[in-house]
Amino acid sequence: MAAITLIEAVNLAMAHEMEKDKDIVVFGEDVGVNGGVFRATDGLQAKFGAERVIDTPLAEAMIAGVAIGMAAQGMKPIAEIQFMGFIFPAADHIISHCARMRNRTRGRLTLPMVIRAPYGGGIHAPENHSESTEAIFAHIPGLKVVIPSNPSRAYGLMLAAMRDPDPVIFLEPKRVYRIEKHEIEDNGEEYPLGMCFVDREGTDITLISWGAMMHETKQAAEKLAQEGISAEVIDVATVSPLDIDTILESVQKTGRACIVQEAPKAGAVGSDIAAEIAEKAIMHLLAPIGRVSGYDTMMPYYRLEKQYMPKVEHIVEEAKRIVEYR
Amino acid sequence: MAAITLIEAVNLAMAHEMEKDKDIVVFGEDVGVNGGVFRATDGLQAKFGAERVIDTPLAEAMIAGVAIGMAAQGMKPIAEIQFMGFIFPAADHIISHCARMRNRTRGRLTLPMVIRAPYGGGIHAPENHSESTEAIFAHIPGLKVVIPSNPSRAYGLMLAAMRDPDPVIFLEPKRVYRIEKHEIEDNGEEYPLGMCFVDREGTDITLISWGAMMHETKQAAEKLAQEGISAEVIDVATVSPLDIDTILESVQKTGRACIVQEAPKAGAVGSDIAAEIAEKAIMHLLAPIGRVSGYDTMMPYYRLEKQYMPKVEHIVEEAKRIVEYR
Amino acid sequence: MTTIAKFEVKYQQYLDADGKLKNKKAPAIAKDFDKLKELYRGMALIRQLDTKAYALQRTGKMGTYPAATGQEAIGVGFGAAMKDEDVLVPYYRGQASMVMHGVRMEEVLLYWGGDERGSDFQNEKARQDFPIAVPIATQSLHAAGVAKAMQMRGEKRVVFTEIGEGGTSQGDFYEALNVAGIWNLPVVFIINNNQWAISVPSEIQTACETYAQKAIAAGIDCVQVDGNDMLAVYQASLDAAEKARNGGGPTVIECISLRLCDHTTADDASRYRPDGELEEGWKKEPMVRLRKYLEANKQWSQEEEDAMQAEIVAEVQQSVDNYLNTPVDTPESMFDYLYAELPERTLAQRELAIARGAK
């Protein structure tokens, strides 16, 4: 058992499963000798050979399309998109094919595949490297969109993603790739997809987040506690399909909800969560549903990215506004 | 003045503006001699020549990318995507470039361009021809996403879209392309983008919709009126950026809201509207916010599409549930 | 300047428009009359299927349908060159190859009739075949992926995928060729050059002299054949398959034909097709020429033709009946194949759909 980072956990999960399941193949740009630009696939080629850990030509539509073909043959491709900002050339394959193959063939062809991509801001990356566009894929029925917030979850959820019989978009919040370490036993135990984690119990307000923003959210809960406000904290983890029941249960208890996300506010995953609460638990609400978000503007280049991203104090502020709402 | 359909109104608006503005160029697959598969560009090539109404090779990324290049030179391309289901190869250009060019060049290069596409279900079309994926683009800051619901609005909004200095995604609800005619004077008067239309005043509930679903929504309002329920009806028209103020104003008056959309429910534009209401007008709400939507599944092939799409009675039912909510 | 690379594109035709064997070095298939009759019958079957589908559409019993009239030799020819264990990744006007590789005609009708069960191919041969890809050119990449899986598993199987000449303008087509080249994949790319992409003629689709030469951009082999000449299509397909099966990598085969029908039932080609093109085209179409060749070799008679036609009409009619007799699927079928297991969140919607459907 070793203390490892989120990205090492992703790597460990892949190595674990590749050992057991010969159908798993890893491919993408620079995933081979180089081990991925963030080293997510570090050592995998050395261990499993260039046949199973494949450097591809530079073409994302190709990566997704080829993964679909392989998966339809029963292989289990793990395709890496180098940064989520470069997933769009593959959008047609993901939306028009990945999400639909099982349904349109009535279960004859299925696509047990994973598309991994680092995402989100905060690491001073160049343009197009820092966006949070999970909402786009979360809107597509037939996909699962999973976002781990810490090393243990990365390990368990990645295992589940690889074992899932359907396509999973696995988004890795790169800002927290190396922010903390967890002791992880490489025992192959997965965390179920499609399930929220309640990370902290509380009674006054429910804070709902996922991915990197979980860190700010948990810190905010801590600060709120110091001010006598008891926040329940939920890590959504699978942003689609949403485990809305866990969220509703919490909100029914606390009567207040605040969603924290890095993406621009309009039409984001947070809107979906808020809408579900507004439809199904409004009678339990004692205050407006808050959303602490990125702004509805382009993710700025890195000199301004701190100005763009939600901070602990913004969450605290909004949570207090909601709790104090009369 | 003649009574014309929605698609004729789009055609008329283009013809009107092309006459006045030599920088406007229409292009796409089959827009020339054939006049578009729905005849949206019928007669334009005959009138304005093959130089300005251009049949392109079959490649949507190319269509969007070339439009960007032309627009950056100050031309005003109107690019047709034959069906919205085929917009995804162009997603990268729309998301990574169209939406961002003005901002990233600090206003040096701007993209006065329109991307038109027929969208939505209900016409027994083949696979991939009937989806409603407006939410994807509505989530992207820097774009405007406009959906006319009737001939007059198609004319006025299309004029505004062509005159807008920024990129506009203009989605045409093809189910209502020919469902009704309006008397339209070809006077070049536009409707402003980014503004809801209040189509019916009411006091008991606000029904909010856009595009083809406006027809079912208005019928539902009529039925509700017969049952003594006074529904206010809002045509959102521009789904991004949202004119949330008009919606909030109405909801503050009626205390009840029901959103009607054809898209799958999760993460749709309706979620965004509900979230905004839940954040900014919850204190005025007397009931949960309803959403009558397509299901969270793949748009089925046409034999089942009627089963998929929201109907008048579903809206009436949901509206009554909301109005009767205690 | 020094020349550092040279390429050429070759063209193959055996049977001319009059059904005469033009080429001295005709392949074995030219004398395999049983096989040729089978191929002739395949073409007749597809033409009848298309005719019936059109009629169904015109009477409101079918959705938009893309006939392959005039291009039957392409799909039938390469479909016949496939082995059972090979995989077909068709394009939307692919009914000819699909039926040749075991897809039932009623499945083709169900698909275009708006029923997902049309892609749940029941025949074992077609069980791994891809459903039609409506988004043009995406199938080329899926084909590469299927081929990659076969290659990794050391199987001696080949993938065939078809695309229209218009579809070759899409980046996906090129990306597929490129990856097939670099990985030396067992895949055959058939370009159905019917000279039209809806209303767009080749002159405004590309500046290339041939579509075959697009293979050069990926460093892979190519050939252009007369797509109305069954012998040429079949033989080129067989050769390419053989090569791929033995580790020789991918091939692009451009088959030149002409769309002798509207683009689909939703189209009216008279808006854009030049006068006389159809008349000229019908003189070169593939069925008559193969029939003439068989007749010239005393292998076919009017009686055989009549008998075959009667058989085919009955066979297609049976498929039509099966199609028409398939009841609309249940509302819950919209949900039951979305994921292996329907998410909690969507269960209530499924119930709602059932309740609404029952009304």
Added chain:
Amino acid sequence: MTTIAKFEVKYQQYLDADGKLKNKKAPAIAKDFDKLKELYRGMALIRQLDTKAYALQRTGKMGTYPAATGQEAIGVGFGAAMKDEDVLVPYYRGQASMVMHGVRMEEVLLYWGGDERGSDFQNEKARQDFPIAVPIATQSLHAAGVAKAMQMRGEKRVVFTEIGEGGTSQGDFYEALNVAGIWNLPVVFIINNNQWAISVPSEIQTACETYAQKAIAAGIDCVQVDGNDMLAVYQASLDAAEKARNGGGPTVIECISLRLCDHTTADDASRYRPDGELEEGWKKEPMVRLRKYLEANKQWSQEEEDAMQAEIVAEVQQSVDNYLNTPVDTPESMFDYLYAELPERTLAQRELAIARGAK
């Protein structure tokens, strides 16, 4: 089989690695020593800029930066072949051509330093140039669009666009070539073949013998040149531009070079670069060879070199100072250029950003 189309790819080199004129038919530029000195200086300037940018990054004053070490002849060469009124649509490692076409070095630094103002090129020459396209290959299509606008307006202007050899695997590149071919657009596609796409070598990028031949898939002209030979790059660019300007359509120019640096400051090429490659590569790099040629022609001396270097160091330092002295933009700048007019809905967010920023 009959051959129906033939193609060949030509290669051009004038100066060999030792700076010797290999080619009898050297173009006029070979004797235009003033111009050659200007080009030599251009290369030196870019190398100094890259060196400085690297140093800034290493000391935390710069974001990820992609140097062009060893490839300076490409961007400087084609950049110099451009006229003021031409438009540049660069790729991300495009600082050489950008600076040649008037982009200020401090703008390059601002861009990679995380400031949008780096793409607001102030120099009139560059005012219509595109900002860097990070999404690989998208720029090829934008270039086609710009060229289309020029063509429609009857202007005698040309578009230059650059792409890495890895980028040519993207469908966008091919779609751009195809449309440029069919519309006969005034655009020059420069392929910067530095033999690496991050860690991916050409052997696993494509099965093509040359990247130039990708033009054949679009029916357009191509040529391959020694990208370390300034004469070859410049002349090929000039010829292609001249042709395009006079209605002769697009050209693909593949320039073979080698990336003599890490992919970017975020990369460590020692993980994947074979031993000895760098040493061999430095023997062929473009600056020394041009310098040797100038020296052999008695056009350059150590004194001139020293003077130029001193000048360049000062010039780059001035740009670095300007960059470092540019204060971070305001929070509201995130909003003020999103649309011509900020939507009502977003106004409150703008206020919030200002308030938060003020804290």
